[in-house]
Amino acid sequence: MSVLVGKPAPDFSEKAVKGSEVIDGFTLSQFKGKYVVLFFYPLDFTFVCPTELHAFSEKVAEFNAKGAEVVAVSTDSWFSHLAWLETPKSKGGIEGVQYPIVSDFNKTISADYDVLLDGGMALRGLFLIDKEGIVQHQVVNNLPLGRNVDEALRMVDALQYFEENGEVCPANWNKGDKAMKPNADGLVEYFN
Numbered sequence: 001m002s003v004l005v006g007k008p009a010p011d012f013s014e015k016a017v018k019g020s021e022v023i024d025g026f027t028l029s030q031f032k033g034k035y036v037v038l039f040f041y042p043l044d045f046t047f048v049c050p051t052e053l054h055a056f057s058e059k060v061a062e063f064n065a066k067g068a069e070v071v072a073v074s075t076d077s078w079f080s081h082l083a084w085l086e087t088p089k090s091k092g093g094i095e096g097v098q099y100p101i102v103s104d105f106n107k108t109i110s111a112d113y114d115v116l117l118d119g120g121m122a123l124r125g126l127f128l129i130d131k132e133g134i135v136q137h138q139v140v141n142n143l144p145l146g147r148n149v150d151e152a153l154r155m156v157d158a159l160q161y162f163e164e165n166g167e168v169c170p171a172n173w174n175k176g177d178k179a180m181k182p183n184a185d186g187l188v189e190y191f192n
Helices: 048-065 076-086 108-112 148-167 184-191
Strands: 013-018 019-027 035-040 068-074 101-103 124-129 135-141
Touching: 013 076, 019 108, 035 048, 035 148, 048 068, 076 101, 124 148, 135 148
Parallel strands: 035 068, 068 101
Antiparallel strands: 013 019, 013 101, 035 124, 124 135
16 A cells, blocks of 8 residues: 655546535545545445445534535445435435545546555545645545544644644644644653
8 A cells, every 4th residue: 555645645537426416527636725634435325334424424514614625435436426315314325415425436546545445446545635735644444444533633633733833743632732842852841
């Protein structure tokens, strides 16, 4: 698996679905100047996936308040995305999810982000992209392991804190916690 952290996020132009709207030529580069939480999931109409899409949906306003956009990607067709979005939550669907879901039917996006499995579906990859389009954080889970959306929010907070203050965020840091200067004196001061 390649590490994309510190590198430009691979751009793409594909069909996406947002609510009931089909968007042609949906690109990552349209979000330059904003933070992006780009996450991949294996397949529509599966089991762990709708729990994640709903969990991100429940927190999308919090991401947006931090200047971050949420974008989902799977290797399903946009027809499948639209059908899943029209399926009620009580029947395993994702009705009500309002952030864009990109169709990576050609599997090029998943391959560019190195989350594509031999069977043609994506692993659960998550990439935090800064306002300049650089990947600042990535985490990839295997298929049965759902993500923690609060951790993605925490990483947005940590990146923004570092950018604004020049201080680094230690283990288990949360917004409002003590950070440290990125040097030996900063570490000593942090521990004392």
